[in-house]
Every structure is written in structure tokens, then in C-alpha cells.
Amino acid sequence: xxxxxxxxxxxxxxxxxxxxxxxxxxxxxxxxxxxxxxxxxxxxxxxxxxxxxxxxxxxxxxxxxxxxxxxxxxxxxxxxxxxxxxxxxxxxxxxxxxxxxxxxxxxxxxxxxxxxxxxxxxxxxxxxxxxxxxxxxxxxxxxxxxxxxxxxxxxxxxxxxxxxxxxxxxxxxxxxxxxxxxxxxxxxxxxxxxxxxxxxxxxxxxxxxxxxxxxxxxxxxxxxxxxxxxxxxxxxxxxxxxxxxxxxxxxxxxxxxxxxxxxxxxxxxxxxxxxxxxxxxxxxxxxxxxxxx
Ligand code: RM4
Ligand code: NI
Numbered sequence: 001x002x003x004x005x006x007x008x009x010x011x012x013x014x015x016x017x018x019x020x021x022x023x024x025x026x027x028x029x030x031x032x033x034x035x036x037x038x039x040x041x042x043x044x045x046x047x048x049x050x051x052x053x054x055x056x057x058x059x060x061x062x063x064x065x066x067x068x069x070x071x072x073x074x075x076x077x078x079x080x081x082x083x084x085x086x087x088x089x090x091x092x093x094x095x096x097x098x099x100x101x102x103x104x105x106x107x108x109x110x111x112x113x114x115x116x117x118x119x120x121x122x123x124x125x126x127x128x129x130x131x132x133x134x135x136x137x138x139x140x141x142x143x144x145x146x147x148x149x150x151x152x153x154x155x156x157x158x159x160x161x162x163x164x165x166x167x168x169x170x171x172x173x174x175x176x177x178x179x180x181x182x183x184x185x186x187x188x189x190x191x192x193x194x195x196x197x198x199x200x201x202x203x204x205x206x207x208x209x210x211x212x213x214x215x216x217x218x219x220x221x222x223x224x225x226x227x228x229x230x231x232x233x234x235x236x237x238x239x240x241x242x243x244x245x246x247x248x249x250x251x252x253x254x255x256x257x258x259x260x261x262x263x264x265x266x267x268x269x270x271x272x273x274x275x276x277x278x279x280x281x282x283x284x285x286x287x288x289x290x291x292x293x
Contacts (some may be wrong), residue, residue: 007036007040024147025088041071065131104198108176165270189214202264246290249287256283
């Protein structure tokens with residue numbers, strides 16, 4: 001039986017009134033806190049102590065060096081707290097003014113920021129990313145800088161804080177690839193396939209190629225991919241292309257047909273159909289809506 005989410009932490013209660021989409025909340029220690037979900041995403045880095053982390057039907061022990069992301073409507077809670085210390089980096093994914101540049105070519109990025117947070121209802125697993133002492137010290141340093149920019153809020157803080165945040169997620173993504181937990185290894189393989197898809201977003205999806213990148217047979221690749229992303233490789237690529245099309249529609253005046261080609265469709269009618277299916281709006285209506293008509 002699925003119990004209803006009890007509490008949802010609201011954006012307007014946890015972010016600065018100026019609307020900046022990143023915020024840091026340290027818990028030293030973490031006090032008892034009821035099960036909850038967030039209207040934002042939460043990157044958690046454990047700096048000390050212990051506890052049991054429960055999310056959905058999943059639960060695992062946390063210790064210093066563990067890092068994970070709670071996103072979407074996922075609910076979570078800490079149990080059996082033993083002097084648990086952590087830092088929460090709260091962020092609003094759609095409001096961040098930053099480009100990922102070539103980060104999606106790092107498999108760990110997908111494993112940590114797109115696959116792991118989306119995973120639900122799996123049996124108990126080991127925490128997704130574990131930093132060693134040196135890595136933890138380096139991230140902590142970046143978090144400190146992020147936090148002091150956010151506290152001082154001097155002109156330019158938005159730029160500086162975003163840059164710190166980018167360094168943090170870049171570093172964590174790289175670390176993920178270095179020492180994946182046994183469970184993370186499978187995600188990482190799918191992450192590698194996603195990086196490949198991302199780098200070749202204009203090309204047709206080639207299942208045999210993807211399966212060999214993930215070191216799996218075609219059949220098990222499809223099964224694992226589906227389990228990790230809740231979608232198929234082709235549907236994933238189309239969703240990515242449409243996401244890019246959305247930002248081009250919002251940010252440029254390029255014509256719909258041009259945008260269709262830009263993002264990798266070679267038939268603009270097909271693009272319009274897929275776009276409408278995914279967003280519920282035609283590209284033109286989407287553009288009008290976004291621009292406040
Ligand atoms: C709580 C706990 C939650 C977090 C909020 C912001 O103390 O750490 O997980 O979502 O703070
Ligand atoms: Ni939380």
C-alpha cells in the first residue's frame with residue numbers, strides 16, 4: 001500500500017526571497033525530521049555520524065562521505081540517527097542558469113543526477129556514491145565557498161555561487177565513476193550508454209552499439225535500461241531532443257522547422273507530433289505560452 005506523502009517542503013520556505021535557486025542547509029547534527037518530499041531537488045553530502053536512510057521501499061546505511069540526490073516527488077527520512085551530520089544543497093533544477101556543457105559526457109553525471117534520483121522501489125542497496133576522505137575534504141571546501149557566497153550575497157554572488165555549484169556537481173560526477181558501489185556499477189554502465197546517446201543525439205539510435213558500450217547483451221541492456229530510466233533508449237533520445245527544442249523555442253526566434261533539424265529530427269511533421277505528444281502543446285503554442293503570449 002502506498003501511503004500518501006505527509007509533508008512537502010515548499011520552495012518559498014527554503015529559499016531566499018530574492019528567488020536565487022540554490023540554498024545550503026547544514027545539519028550538525030541532523031535532528032529528527034518527519035518523512036517528507038520537496039518541491040525542489042536536494043543534494044545531500046554526509047560529513048559525519050550514522051543513520052538509516054529510508055526512501056520509498058529503499059533504505060541504506062549512511063556514513064561520512066556518502067552523497068546522493070533526492071529529486072522529484074521522492075519521499076525520504078532519516079532513522080536511527082547517531083550524531084548524523086550532513087549538508088543539504090537545495091536547488092531548483094529548472095531555475096538554474098547554468099549550462100551543463102560537456103558534463104553529460106561524464107557517465108557518473110547520469111548515474112548520480114539523472115538515474116539514481118529517479119530510481120524507485122528497489123530492494124535495499126548500498127548508498128550510491130561514497131567519497132573517500134580526500135574527496136570529501138575537497139567537496140567540503142567547495143561547499144564552504146558556496147555557502148559563504150550565499151551568505152554574503154554581494155553583487156555577483158549569483159554567478160560565483162552557480163560556479164561553485166557547477167564545480168560540486170562536476171566533481172561528484174567524476175568521483176562516481178571512480179569508485180562505484182556494486183549497485184552503482186550497473187547504473188554507471190547505463191550512464192555510459194546515456195552519455196553516448198547524448199553525444200550522438202543527432203544520430204539514429206543503434207541498440208547493438210549501446211549494448212556493447214554497456215557490456216551487456218542487447219536483451220539485458222534493454223531490460224536494465226528500462227528499469228533504470230523507466231523508458232526505452234529511443235524514447236529517451238526523443239525526450240532529450242524535445243527538451244532541447246523547448247529551450248530553443250523559449251530562447252530564440254528560430255523557426256519551428258529549423259529547430260526540428262537543429263535538435264536532430266529530419267522531418268518537421270514528425271517533430272511536431274512527438275513534441276505535442278510529450279508536452280501536450282504544439283511547438284508554436286508552447287512558444288506563445290512561454291513568452292506569456
Ligand atoms: C531537514 C532534513 C531534510 C531536508 C530539510 C531541508 O532537516 O535534512 O532532509 O530536506 O532539512
Ligand atoms: Ni529532505
